[in-house]
Amino acid sequence: MTRQDQMTIWAYLRAMYEDTYGTLKWCWDEFVNEKAKRFIKTVLIFGLLSRVVSLIYPWLMGLGIDGVIAKDDRVWQMAIVGTALTYVIGALLEWRQGRGIELTLGENLRRLDRRINELFFSKELGLHLQEGSLLTQSNMEKGYNRFHGVQCSILFGGIDSFLTLVITWVMLMVISPVAGGVVFVFLVVNLFISLFLNRFVMVAMEPVEALFRKINRRRNERWEGVERVVTSGCTSREVEEMDADFDHALVGDRRIWLRYIRGAPIRSILAGLAVTACFAYALYEASMGRMSFAKVAAILTWSGMASQQMRFLARVEREINWAVPSLKSLREALMLPTEVNDVPDAVELQNAPVRVEFSAVSHTYERANGSDGKPPRQVLRDLSFTIEPGETVALIGPSGGGKSTVTKLLQRYTDPTSGEIRVCGHDLRLVKQDSWRRLVAYIPQKAQVFDGTLRDNLLYGLSNEQRVGVTDEKIWSFMKRLGVDFGGRLSDGLDTRVGRHGMKLSGGEAQRVMIVAAALRSPQLMIIDEATSSLDAENQAAVQQGLHRVLEGEASALIIAHRLSTILACDKFVVLRPVDGLKDGDCQVEAVAYSPQELYQTSPTFRRLADLEGVKIAI
Ligand SMILES: Nc1ncnc2c1ncn2[C@@H]1O[C@H](COP(=O)(O)OP(=O)(O)OP(=O)(O)O)[C@@H](O)[C@H]1O
Numbered sequence: 001m002t003r004q005d006q007m008t009i010w011a012y013l014r015a016m017y018e019d020t021y022g023t024l025k026w027c028w029d030e031f032v033n034e035k036a037k038r039f040i041k042t043v044l045i046f047g048l049l050s051r052v053v054s055l056i057y058p059w060l061m062g063l064g065i066d067g068v069i070a071k072d073d074r075v076w077q078m079a080i081v082g083t084a085l086t087y088v089i090g091a092l093l094e095w096r097q098g099r100g101i102e103l104t105l106g107e108n109l110r111r112l113d114r115r116i117n118e119l120f121f122s123k124e125l126g127l128h129l130q131e132g133s134l135l136t137q138s139n140m141e142k143g144y145n146r147f148h149g150v151q152c153s154i155l156f157g158g159i160d161s162f163l164t165l166v167i168t169w170v171m172l173m174v175i176s177p178v179a180g181g182v183v184f185v186f187l188v189v190n191l192f193i194s195l196f197l198n199r200f201v202m203v204a205m206e207p208v209e210a211l212f213r214k215i216n217r218r219r220n221e222r223w224e225g226v227e228r229v230v231t232s233g234c235t236s237r238e239v240e241e242m243d244a245d246f247d248h249a250l251v252g253d254r255r256i257w258l259r260y261i262r263g264a265p266i267r268s269i270l271a272g273l274a275v276t277a278c279f280a281y282a283l284y285e286a287s288m289g290r291m292s293f294a295k296v297a298a299i300l301t302w303s304g305m306a307s308q309q310m311r312f313l314a315r316v317e318r319e320i321n322w323a324v325p326s327l328k329s330l331r332e333a334l335m336l337p338t339e340v341n342d343v344p345d346a347v348e349l350q351n352a353p354v355r356v357e358f359s360a361v362s363h364t365y366e367r368a369n370g371s372d373g374k375p376p377r378q379v380l381r382d383l384s385f386t387i388e389p390g391e392t393v394a395l396i397g398p399s400g401g402g403k404s405t406v407t408k409l410l411q412r413y414t415d416p417t418s419g420e421i422r423v424c425g426h427d428l429r430l431v432k433q434d435s436w437r438r439l440v441a442y443i444p445q446k447a448q449v450f451d452g453t454l455r456d457n458l459l460y461g462l463s464n465e466q467r468v469g470v471t472d473e474k475i476w477s478f479m480k481r482l483g484v485d486f487g488g489r490l491s492d493g494l495d496t497r498v499g500r501h502g503m504k505l506s507g508g509e510a511q512r513v514m515i516v517a518a519a520l521r522s523p524q525l526m527i528i529d530e531a532t533s534s535l536d537a538e539n540q541a542a543v544q545q546g547l548h549r550v551l552e553g554e555a556s557a558l559i560i561a562h563r564l565s566t567i568l569a570c571d572k573f574v575v576l577r578p579v580d581g582l583k584d585g586d587c588q589v590e591a592v593a594y595s596p597q598e599l600y601q602t603s604p605t606f607r608r609l610a611d612l613e614g615v616k617i618a619i
Pocket residue numbers: 129130131365366379397398399400401402403404405406
């Protein structure tokens with residue numbers, strides 16, 4: 001073996017520790033709680049006892065034969081009673097073990113479900129929305145299923161096989177160190193074969209696993225977007241392309257596993273040789289009159305069982321190998337370091353009018369891996385403006401100019417690359433996120449309605465205590481005040497079911513649900529990103545008026561709209577230019593004005609957009 005090979009094996013062992021052991025250890029720490037550990041202890045104890053009891057049987061059988069040969073009635077009668085007892089006791093122990101397994105499975109799944117939820121939701125939105133993010137539904141589901149697969153195969157087979165192997169080997173060592181030694185050598189050789197095969201699988205599986213991840217991502221997206229697939233006439237193309245992708249991945253996958261199972265005959269032959277060696281030794285000793293039948297029977301059965309357990313364990317090992325890449329990717333996703341965290345002694349904001357100040361804020365989105373080494377793109381540069389308490393500010397700018405990015409930074413999806421956002425005089429990074437979120441209501445560009453009733457959706461952002469105070473009358477009056485009118489379309493009033501993703505609602509209705517839900521939270525700052533874009537002109541005007549009515553109090557608002565007609569009633573207007581077109585020294589804020597008339601005079605962008613839209617600004 002060359003030094004290079006030795007290095008590779010050491011490097012492999014280290015990688016295996018980090019990858020396989022590290023991943024399984026992480027799963028154990030994250031998904032197995034104290035209660036489950038107690039259940040596992042019962043499984044181990046009862047499993048151990050049940051294995052010991054069942055392994056006594058071959059010895060008793062041999063003892064019975066010895067008794068018959070020696071014409072000792074008591075011995076063979078005791079052997080019969082002992083055999084019956086091992087079955088009865090074994091059955092009781094197995095029942096206790098099975099109970100422990102079921103309790104462990106349930107407890108682990110509960111914990112797994114909870115931890116995935118906790119960790120998934122704890123990541124800042126910036127991480128979720130990053131290109132190539134591992135925080136995808138398919139990644140989570142795959143990790144979840146593989147964890148369950150691994151725990152089933154360990155609990156239902158692995159533990160038993162492992163215990164049987166250890167006990168048979170220890171018992172062999174006790175009754176015949178020679179047979180024990182033969183089995184030991186076989187185990188060590190088997191272990192080395194496993195190490196080599198695992199090393200191969202681990203290295204080769206990485207790119208194949210990435211391919212499968214990509215396929216899953218695409219499949220999930222296309223299933224979700226079935227409407228676009230069908231209406232674009234792409235059904236057959238999608239099926240064919242996905243099949244071709246799968247085929248490609250399968251070729252790699254098969255190459256790995258076929259090579260892996262090529263190791264199986266070697267292991268079986270070795271096992272056979274070990275059993276034969278024990279057999280030959282035991283029979284030779286018996287023929288020389290140095291070994292009783294009790295021992296011969298025990299050696300033959302136990303050595304056979306030990307080698308059989310290696311086969312079972314190889315199956316468990318294959319299951320683990322198969323699962324580790326997905327578990328690793330689950331671990332990577334859930335362990336992504338969050339950058340948006342509450343600092344120690346973060347400021348708790350009180351429910352009071354807020355003032356927001358953007359001070360020289362710049363932002364650059366990191367490029368994802370595989371973006372061909374293109375430099376990261378700056379979206380905001382030295383952006384400064386304020387939203388005073390009670391002020392309704394319209395943010396205007398061309399598409400891609402960074403308006404939605406402003407709303408994301410304000411909600412701490414991520415922190416700005418440089419500059420500062422101050423709320424109520426505090427740097428937003430030093431404020432408790434929960435206390436800030438309580439004050440803010442956000443209406444996104446795309447409505448996000450959940451399956452359930454209309455009422456569920458409207459009350460979604462309210463705490464349980466807040467919900468108690470919101471009667472149906474209050475909801476209806478809120479809707480009236482907002483100018484939200486569902487007409488006679490609600491079959492069941494507030495109990496109308498909206499369907500998955502709100503599919504039973506029109507685009508405009510879904511937007512209205514989002515608007516009412518946001519307003520019901522009585523926020524101090526409302527962030528509205530083109531919320532009325534899917535309403536017709538009449539409803540848009542009504543809802544806009546309603547929104548301004550809601551915002552008449554001390555609440556502030558940041559409103560983004562493409563259609564200028566919808567924001568003319570705002571108190572302040574901030575016009576953004578895209579960073580790409582800026583020359584050195586240019587400010588990204590093209591104009592700040594307090595009336596459409598003033599804006600029309602000071603902002604060429606606004607003038608151009610207003611003229612294009614045919615909005616008449618009386619000067
Ligand atoms: N998560 C992201 N990762 C990388 N780039 C992004 C990300 N989100 C937005 N961008 C880029 O930042 C730029 C500004 O996007 P943003 O959504 O803020 O624009 P916008 O002004 O809201 O546009 P629109 O009016 O079309 O909604 C765009 O060029 C967009 O491609």
